[in-house]
Each structure stands twice: as C-alpha cells, then as structure tokens.
Amino acid sequence: MLKASLDFARRHIVLFGATKFAAGLIIGFGLGVYFLPILTAEEGLDEAALASLQTSIERSGTFQRDLPGSDAFHWGEGTIMVSRDRIWLDGAIAPGPDYRLYLIPSFADDEASFLAIKDRAVQIAEINAFNNFSVMVPAHVDVSAFPAVLIWCEAFGEFITAAELS
Structure with a gap:
C-alpha cells in the first residue's frame, strides 16, 4: 500500500514539475516577444x-x-x-x-x-x-x-x- 502511494505521489510530482516548467517556458517566450523590441529599440530623433x-x-x-x-x-x-x-x-x-x-x-x-x-x-x-x-x-x-x-x-x-x- 505504501509503495502504491509513493508511486502515485512520484508521478504527480513529476507531472506538476513538467507542467510548471512548460508554463515557465510559455510565459518566458511571451515576455521575450514583448520586451526584446523594447530592449533593442533604436534611439529616436533628438x-x-x-x-x-x-x-x-x-x-x-x-x-x-x-x-x-x-x-x-x-x-x-x-x-x-x-x-x-x-x-x-x-x-x-x-x-x-x-x-x-x-x-x-x-x-x-x-x-x-x-x-x-x-x-x-x-x-x-x-x-x-x-x-x-x-x-x-x-x-x-x-x-x-x-x-x-x-x-x-x-x-x-x-x-x-x-x-x-x-
């Protein structure tokens, strides 16, 4: 019974970690698309x-x-x-x-x-x-x-x- 509970917990921890990693990649990509042009913008006319x-x-x-x-x-x-x-x-x-x-x-x-x-x-x-x-x-x-x-x-x-x- 304990082994089954540990296997269940291990699978869910791995699933949670993978989901969190994927969400981080998606959010990071979105922020990069938005902020990269701001960071690399040319200077305007004086x-x-x-x-x-x-x-x-x-x-x-x-x-x-x-x-x-x-x-x-x-x-x-x-x-x-x-x-x-x-x-x-x-x-x-x-x-x-x-x-x-x-x-x-x-x-x-x-x-x-x-x-x-x-x-x-x-x-x-x-x-x-x-x-x-x-x-x-x-x-x-x-x-x-x-x-x-x-x-x-x-x-x-x-x-x-x-x-x-x-």
Whole structure:
C-alpha cells in the first residue's frame, strides 16, 4: 500500500514539475516577444534633428490615444509629419514588437477598418524606435496619394494608432 502511494505521489510530482516548467517556458517566450523590441529599440530623433526636418514638411497629422482601436497597450500620441521622402514622428508610440508604418487610402481608426483596406495600403517601413522615429519613404511611393498614415503590429495583428494627414 505504501509503495502504491509513493508511486502515485512520484508521478504527480513529476507531472506538476513538467507542467510548471512548460508554463515557465510559455510565459518566458511571451515576455521575450514583448520586451526584446523594447530592449533593442533604436534611439529616436533628438530635438535638433526634429527641428532640421521642419522645413521639409508637406503634410502632417496627429496621433491621439483615444481612437476606438487604441487601448492601454496600443497607442500613439504626437505629430506625424510627411515629406516626399521621409515620415517622422514628434511624439511616442506604445512599445511593442514588429510595428509597421502604412500609408492608407482612407482613414482607419481600428483593426476592422484597417483590415478592410489593408490590400490597398502601402507598407512604408518597419518602426524600430518608439519615440521621435523617422523612416524613409521608398522612391516609388507618391505620399500625396494617401490621406492617412497608420501604425500596425504585424506580429499580433493589432491596430496601434492612425492619423489623417492635412
């Protein structure tokens, strides 16, 4: 009887340990996916660089935290500026993995409205900084043909923020 009880306890201890180990791996992987981009983020533009770009602004818009698709973990705030060959932000976006900047054919303020037009959107660049970032516009893209800009998390299919350009 004692041997059967010990075998039963041993199996359950091993099962508990294996489950705890697997849960730790899953949680660790999830945290790594989220925090790695934050730890490896590039430095954003400093005030002098932002000031030097001001003369080339063709259009601009405002990222706001209160968009229907934004939440406590997915947001942007500040002024997004567009020139013929560059798009830059004087502000911040929520940190996260695999962010992409899109020029979009109509304003989208949540995931569903972006997914409805994503096939007509133009991906401009990956975003590797979360404050005052700057990305180059590919030469073949006519920025004047797009009335809005959007930031999207490709890894998780999450809307981050968007702005209408004027």
